Amino acid sequence: MNPQEQLMAKIDAEFKKYPFKFIGERLKQERLRLGYTAKSVYERLAIAQSTYANYEKGSRDIPASLLFELWLDGFDVSFIVSAERFGSAGVDDDSEPVIRLIDINVPDEQPVLVSDAIVYDLYHIENGLIKVGAIAHKDYELKDLIRLLANKATLDNS
Incomplete structure (x- = not known):
């Protein structure tokens, strides 16, 4: 395997392990951009700390109802979902x-x-x-x- 193929294999393996990784990373970027702590977000959403941590980690899918709540709190949900601002x-x-x-x-x-x-x-x-x-x-x-x-x-x- 050449280096590019190795990199693609690594990305594929990572994606299979954490299918929502990129969404989770953008969720964290938005939270930091807005100046919120993780605690303030998961308390506002009324969800467990571990659930929110899994959203940011990318190991759990974020329901549309929570994306709506985030949008109401100023999060750019379009960016979180599509990487487009x-x-x-x-x-x-x-x-x-x-x-x-x-x-x-x-x-x-x-x-x-x-x-x-x-x-x-x-x-x-x-x-x-x-x-x-x-x-x-x-x-x-x-x-x-x-x-x-x-x-x-x-x-x-x-």
Whole structure:
């Protein structure tokens, strides 16, 4: 076997052992890009530490429902799944976001007031929309963010 064939055989063996390795690596890259700790992510997703570790390791498939939750938290799910970044495509730098985080708790803290929690969730929903190229007041309004939050609450309670 020549060196290139040896390398391909090694990659094939690694892929068979960890079929979702590349997705897991990109999941970790996104988490680090956003400044989240692994603990904050698996607690937010309400999953076991070992389950999340297996997602980042690539030894376990990530369900679409969790990818949706990650998207709501600002993860570029398109990048995680396909290695393609769509977050900046078509974004108008002059557009003003609908939701602004002013005087509420930082991401790793639990919001104290229900109103803080609602604004915090709306902010992350909007951040997810912006990352996939949506433009405030053109592609969505506050009412759309509230509908998405209501849908998220319904999913959380089911």
